[in-house]
Amino acid sequence: MIYNDGKAGFLTVIIGPMFSEKSGELIKQCLLSQNYQNKTVRIYKPVIDDRYGEDEVVSRIGLRMPAHNISQEITPELIRTILVDCETADLVAFDEAQFFSEGLLELTLGLLDRKKQVMIAGLNLDYLGRPFGCIGQLLLHADEVIVKKAYCKCCGRPAMYTQRVIDGQPVTARNLDSELVLIGDQESYEARCRLCFVKD
Ligand SMILES: Nc1ncnc2c1ncn2[C@@H]1O[C@H](COP(=O)(O)OP(=O)(O)O)[C@@H](O)[C@H]1O
Numbered sequence: 130m131i132y133n134d135g136k137a138g139f140l141t142v143i144i145g146p147m148f149s150e151k152s153g154e155l156i157k158q159c160l161l162s163q164n165y166q167n168k169t170v171r172i173y174k175p176v177i178d179d180r181y182g183e184d185e186v187v188s189r190i191g192l193r194m195p196a197h198n199i200s201q202e203i204t205p206e207l208i209r210t211i212l213v214d215c216e217t218a219d220l221v222a223f224d225e226a227q228f229f230s231e232g233l234l235e236l237t238l239g240l241l242d243r244k245k246q247v248m249i250a251g252l253n254l255d256y257l258g259r260p261f262g263c264i265g266q267l268l269l270h271a272d273e274v275i276v277k278k279a280y281c282k283c284c285g286r287p288a289m290y291t292q293r294v295i296d297g298q299p300v301t302a303r304n305l306d307s308e309l310v311l312i313g314d315q316e317s318y319e320a321r322c323r324l325c326f327v328k329d
């Protein structure tokens with residue numbers, strides 16, 4: 130448990146592959162802060178991720194909280210709007226952060242300057258094991274990094290990679306015909322360990 134007294138900003142970044150409970154961790158921490166610390170929480174998610182509806186963040190085990198859908202393109206104008214909207218918030222959270230543009234970094238630093246607690250969850254690696262979005266840059270500013278693991282779909286070891294599968298076959302750099310962004314779940318993705326992840 131991290132105690133933030135509101136006298137300085139505090140950034141937590143939650144990373145890991147799909148199915149590793151990043152959203153679960155984010156929602157749990159937001160609920161605890163809201164319910165037991167009386168903190169005002171504001172959660173954002175990118176409009177592109179429409180798996181669980183528009184106005185909520187939802188984890189696979191069913192934790193849920195209200196959320197604001199915003200464009201994944203974080204423009205200077207959107208940054209100004211969010212900074213105003215968050216004036217009364219103590220904790221500002223972003224889920225699916227891999228989908229946001231680099232403006233998320235500027236927005237996060239702006240929130241931290243305003244002494245907000247900021248919590249960001251997202252995939253650190255894409256389906257080919259490459260850095261995803263601006264999560265890497267956010268990690269450099271983190272006070273706390275929570276590294277989550279799933280269980281490897283093939284062997285049950287701890288998994289840090291996400292394999293994209295089409296018709297049961299891994300998508301790799303060799304047979305690459307896939308876009309970076311493909312919203313999906315178990316029909317298209319598997320958690321894999323270092324041994325079972327196939328990238329080329
Ligand atoms: N291979 C797996 N390893 C671990 N959990 C899995 C796996 N596949 C499905 N799950 C389920 O997914 C849940 C995590 O969901 P969620 O919090 O939405 O994760 P994330 O945001 O990291 O994708 C786990 O608690 C578990 O119930």
Ligand SMILES: Cc1cn([C@H]2C[C@H](O)[C@@H](COP(=O)(O)O)O2)c(=O)[nH]c1=O
Nearest residue numbers: 146147148255256291309310311312313
């Ligand atoms: C690896 C990878 C994932 N995605 C998509 C698939 C899902 O819609 C989200 C991740 O959701 P989760 O909450 O972490 O389960 O990202 C993608 O578009 N491209 C990728 O390479």
